[in-house]
Amino acid sequence: MSLAESVTDRLHRTGTANALELRGVSKMFGALAALSDITLTVRPGERRAVLGSNGAGKTTLFNCVTGDFPATTGTISFFGEDVTAFPAHERIRRGLRRTYQISLLFEGLSVLDNIYLACCGVSRSRFSFLRPRRDDALMASAERLLAVVHLEEARDTLVSALSYGQQRQLEIAMALAGAPRFILFDEPAAGLSPTERRDLIEILQGLPGHMGFIIIEHDMDVALRVSESVTMMHNGRIFKEGKPAEIEDDPEVQALYLGDGHG
Amino acid sequence: MAVSDPTRSFERSSDRVETGIRAPMQIWVLGLILLTMPAFASDFVIFQIMGWTFILGMIALSLTFLAGYGGMVSLVQMSVAAMAGYMVAIFGDSAIDTISQGWPWYVAIPLALIVAMIFGTLSGWLAVRTEGIYTIMITLALASAFFYFTRQNYVIFNGFTGFNGVLPPALFGVDWRGPQAFYYLTLFWAVVCYLAVLYVSRAPFGLALQGVRDNARRMAALGFNVTAHRVAAYTVAALIAGIGGILLTWQSAQISPGTAGIGPVIDILVIAVIGGMRHPIGPFIGAFIYVLLKTFALDALVAVGLSGERFQLLIGLGFLLIVFFSPDGILGLWQKLRESGQRDPLRDGGEGPR
Numbered sequence: 001m002s003l004a005e006s007v008t009d010r011l012h013r014t015g016t017a018n019a020l021e022l023r024g025v026s027k028m029f030g031a032l033a034a035l036s037d038i039t040l041t042v043r044p045g046e047r048r049a050v051l052g053s054n055g056a057g058k059t060t061l062f063n064c065v066t067g068d069f070p071a072t073t074g075t076i077s078f079f080g081e082d083v084t085a086f087p088a089h090e091r092i093r094r095g096l097r098r099t100y101q102i103s104l105l106f107e108g109l110s111v112l113d114n115i116y117l118a119c120c121g122v123s124r125s126r127f128s129f130l131r132p133r134r135d136d137a138l139m140a141s142a143e144r145l146l147a148v149v150h151l152e153e154a155r156d157t158l159v160s161a162l163s164y165g166q167q168r169q170l171e172i173a174m175a176l177a178g179a180p181r182f183i184l185f186d187e188p189a190a191g192l193s194p195t196e197r198r199d200l201i202e203i204l205q206g207l208p209g210h211m212g213f214i215i216i217e218h219d220m221d222v223a224l225r226v227s228e229s230v231t232m233m234h235n236g237r238i239f240k241e242g243k244p245a246e247i248e249d250d251p252e253v254q255a256l257y258l259g260d261g262h263g
Numbered sequence: 264m265a266v267s268d269p270t271r272s273f274e275r276s277s278d279r280v281e282t283g284i285r286a287p288m289q290i291w292v293l294g295l296i297l298l299t300m301p302a303f304a305s306d307f308v309i310f311q312i313m314g315w316t317f318i319l320g321m322i323a324l325s326l327t328f329l330a331g332y333g334g335m336v337s338l339v340q341m342s343v344a345a346m347a348g349y350m351v352a353i354f355g356d357s358a359i360d361t362i363s364q365g366w367p368w369y370v371a372i373p374l375a376l377i378v379a380m381i382f383g384t385l386s387g388w389l390a391v392r393t394e395g396i397y398t399i400m401i402t403l404a405l406a407s408a409f410f411y412f413t414r415q416n417y418v419i420f421n422g423f424t425g426f427n428g429v430l431p432p433a434l435f436g437v438d439w440r441g442p443q444a445f446y447y448l449t450l451f452w453a454v455v456c457y458l459a460v461l462y463v464s465r466a467p468f469g470l471a472l473q474g475v476r477d478n479a480r481r482m483a484a485l486g487f488n489v490t491a492h493r494v495a496a497y498t499v500a501a502l503i504a505g506i507g508g509i510l511l512t513w514q515s516a517q518i519s520p521g522t523a524g525i526g527p528v529i530d531i532l533v534i535a536v537i538g539g540m541r542h543p544i545g546p547f548i549g550a551f552i553y554v555l556l557k558t559f560a561l562d563a564l565v566a567v568g569l570s571g572e573r574f575q576l577l578i579g580l581g582f583l584l585i586v587f588f589s590p591d592g593i594l595g596l597w598q599k600l601r602e603s604g605q606r607d608p609l610r611d612g613g614e615g616p617r
Binding site: 068087092098105106109118121127131177 | 463483
C-alpha cells in the first residue's frame with residue numbers, strides 16, 4: 001500500500017468512523033474481572049451517560065479507554081485508529097480527554113498555570129525552555145478556557161485555596177485544553193451544590209456540537225439532561241443501553257439501580 | 264493520589280526569587296561583594312574557596328534540578344561532571360600526550376559537553392524507570408561503575424593516574440587559571456547556570472517537570488510523555504554538571520578516577536541537601552559551607568587539640584545537625600526564621616504564598 005493510499009484510507013475512515021469503539025474489552029486485577037467483554041460504540045458528537053452502582057466498572061472503563069491502565073484483552077479504536085497499544089499521552093494527543101473523579105490538580109500552581117500546563121501538554125511547546133510571553137498563544141487559550149468555566153476571578157489563586165466546586169470546574173477546563181474530539185467526564189457533579197450543578201449542566205450543554213462525551217454520573221437528573229443515550233453497567237458488564245427515557249422506565253434498571261425502595 | 268502535600272508542591276521550588284528573598288537590595292549587595300571580592304580577598308580565598316564553591320555548587324545544582332524539580336535523586340551527577348573533565352583532557356591537551364588529541368578548545372570543549380550529555384542521558388534513560396530509593400541505587404551503581412572503569416581502563420582514561428596538566432585555553436591572552444581570572448570564570452558560569460535553572464523552572468519544560476514530580480499519571484493524561492520528560496531533565500542536568508566538571512578539571516589541572524570516587528559522589532548529595540533543594544541558590548550555599556568545613560575543619564580541630572584527620576567528622580556532624588533541624592536545608596532554616604519574625608498575629612495560621 002502506498003503512502004498516499006493509506007492517508008486517504010485513514011481520512012476516509014476517520015470521517016465515518018465511530019468516535020469510540022470498544023471490542024471485547026476486559027480488565028483483570030489479578031483474578032478479579034473489573035471489566036468483562038465490553039463492546040461499545042459511540043458516534044462522533046454523541047453524548048452518553050454511563051450509569052451503574054459503585055464497583056460496576058465505570059471508572060475502570062475510563063482508565064482503559066485513556067490508557068491510564070491498559071486493558072487486559074480487547075481492542076479500542078478512537079476515530080477509526082486502533083489505540084489499544086498506545087500509551088496514555090499518545091491517546092490524549094489524538095484528541096481524547098478526561099477528568100478525574102477525585103480532582104488531580106497541581107495545588108502549588110495558580111488556576112491559570114494549571115490550565116496553561118494542560119494546553120502545553122497537547123501542543124508542541126511541551127518541551128519549550130522559553131517562558132510564555134505576553135502574547136503567547138497557549139496562554140491566550142488558557143485565558144479563554146478560564147472564562148468558559150467561569151473562573152476568571154480565581155485566575156491567580158493557588159489551586160489549594162480553591163473551593164471544592166471551583167476545583168471541579170478547573171478539572172473541566174483542563175479537559176477542554178487544545179482541540180478535544182471526545183471527553184470522558186468522571187462524576188463531574190459529585191459533591192457540588194445545586195447552583196454549581198446548574199452551572200455544570202450549562203457548561204456541558206454549551207460544548208460545541210462536534211465534541212462528544214461520556215459522562216459517569218450518579219445524579220440521574222444531571223446525567224439524563226446532558227446525554228442522549230445511556231449505558232447501564234453492572235458488575236463489570238454492560239447491562240442495558242438505550243435512550244434516557246427507556247432506561248429510566250425500565251423496571252430491571254429501577255430494581256438494580258434505584259434499589260429496593262423503587263423496585 | 265491527590266497532589267495535596269504542601270511540602271511537595273510547586274511552591275517550594277518555583278519563583279521564590281520574587282517572593283522569598285525579600286529585597287532586591289540583598290541581591291545587589293551580594294552581587295557587589297561577589298564582583299569586587301578579588302580586590303580585598305586573598306588569592307587563596309578567591310581561587311580555592313570561592314572558585315571551588317562555584318564549581319561544586321554547579322554540580323550540586325544539576326542534582327537540585329533533578330531532585331528538587333523532578334523528584335529524581337541522581338548520584339551520577341559527579342560522574343557526569345568527571346566525564347566532561349576527562350573528555351576535555353582526552354580531546355584537548357594534557358601532560359599525557361600519548362592519549363590526548365590536542366584538538367583546539369573550540370572542538371574539545373563542545374565535544375566534552377556533548378559526551379557528558381550523552382552519558383547523562385543514558386544514565387537517565389536507565390534510571391527513570393525506577394522510583395525513589397531504586398533511582399538512588401541505580402545511579403550509585405552507575406557512578407561506581409564509572410569509577411572502577413576509569414581506574415582500570417588505561418587506553419582511554421589512563422587508569423589510576425588519570426590526566427594531569429589539563430589547562431584552560433589562554434583565550435584573549437588571559438591565563439584563565441590565574442586566581443582572579445579563574446574566579447570570574449567560575450562566577451560567570453555559576454550565575455549563568457543559576458539563572459538558567461531559575462528561568463526554565465517557570466517555562467513549560469520546568470513546569471511540566473514539576474508536574475511530573477507531583478503527579479506523573481495526571482501529566483500523561485494531559486498529553487505529556489512522562490518518561491521522555493524525565494530523560495530530558497537528565498540531559499539538561501548533564502550539561503550543567505558538565506560545565507562544572509570542566510571547570511573542576513581546570514582548577515586542579517588534573518582529572519583522575521578519585522575525582523568521581525564514591526566519596527565525592529556522596530558529597531554532591533550532601534551539598535545539595537545542606538543547602539536546600541527548594542531554590543537553585545541552595546546548592547551554592549551548601550557548597551560554600553562544605554568547602555569552608557573541608558578547608559578549615561582540620562585547623563579548627565587541631566586548635567582544640569583534636570586530631571586533624573577527623574575533619575570529616577565535623578562535616579558529618581554539620582550535615583546531621585542541619586538535616587535534623589531542617590529537612591529543607593539552610594534555605595528551610597532561613598524560611599523558618601523569616602516566617603517567625605514576620606508572622607502577623609492578626610492573620611495567624613495561614614501559610615499563604617505571599
